[in-house]
Amino acid sequence: MAEATQKSYYWTGFRAGVPFVLVVVPFGLLFGVVATEAGFTSLQTMAFSSVVFAGAAQFAALQLMVDNAPMAIVIATALAVNLRMAMYSASLSLWLGDAPLWKRALIAYVNVDQSYAVSINKYEDEPQMVLSDRTAFFFGAVTPVCPLWIVATGLGIWLGDGIPDWMALDFAVPICFLAIIAPMMRTMAHMVAAVTSIVVALLLAGLPFNLGLLVAAVLAMVVGAQVELWTVRRAKA
Structure with missing residues (x-):
């Protein structure tokens, strides 16, 4: 009975993930094209996607490499773009933290925006x-x-x-993130953090090596966390 339930949930998850194919495929195609045009070999490009396994961070790092940015800036930018994964992991640990080590390791490797978005929504809807x-x-x-x-x-x-x-593959990137982020804007903290990141990123768009993105990401997380704390304190008062 338990095995049947697991299979049911697996296929429920599968169906929830299928719509993202419409944006993941163009996203991946675009990276393959751009990386090759930037001078990466086929092996390097495939290794980039297989090991780093983070579309937005890959595009950010690739652009900086093309611009001959210092490696420290490339790494810092990729980490900043992917810093959301640390928050995803902290959130998922509440629901999946008791899984065996090998499962947690695999979850960490394949955890992407799409899997996190549909999974956390499911867990919160069916605790x-x-x-x-x-x-x-x-x-x-x-x-x-x-x-x-x-x-x-x-x-x-x-x-x-x-x-x-x-085919306008470049539209896959913003469409993908809009499809992910929109259903997750559930609290004031989420919305304030999102607006902060957009405004600051636009204001600092002129900074070299996309440094404005780093500042916007950090500031948005700080502002979002403060709003969350304020909301909790107000609820307890």
């Missing part, structure tokens, strides 16, 4: 789910997403300039 059902749902959600990221990168390398302009 009665047991650990095995939660992990089954999570792995179901990443199944249609993560392998296709690698495959799409390879296709981007192979197709290169053969991809027609009308």
Whole structure:
């Protein structure tokens, strides 16, 4: 009975992850094309997507490398862009922290924006789910997403300039994040942090090496955390 329930949750997660294929594939194709045009070999590009496994951070790092930015800036920017993963992990640990070490390691590797978004929403909507059902749902959600990221990168390398302009692959990036972020804007802290990051990033867009993005990310997290603390204190008062 328990195994049947896990299978059910796996396929529920799978269905929740399928819509993201529409943005993950163009996203991966675009990275394959851009990295190749930037001078990366096919092996380097595939390794980038397979090891780093973080689309937004990969694009940010790639652009800085093309601009010959200092390696310290490249690393700091990639870490800043991916700092949200640390917050994702802290959030997921409340629901998946008791899983075996090998499962947690695998979850950490394949945890991406899409898997986190659908999983955390599911866990909060159905807190009665047991650990095995939660992990089954999570792995179901990443199944249609993560392998296709690698495959799409390879296709981007192979197709290169053969991809027609009308496909407008560059639209995949903002569409992907809008689809992820919109359902997660549930509290005042979330909305204030999002608005802060947008405003500060726009104001500091002229800084070299995308340093404005670093400042915006840090400031948004600080402001969001302060709003969250203020909300909790007000609720207790």
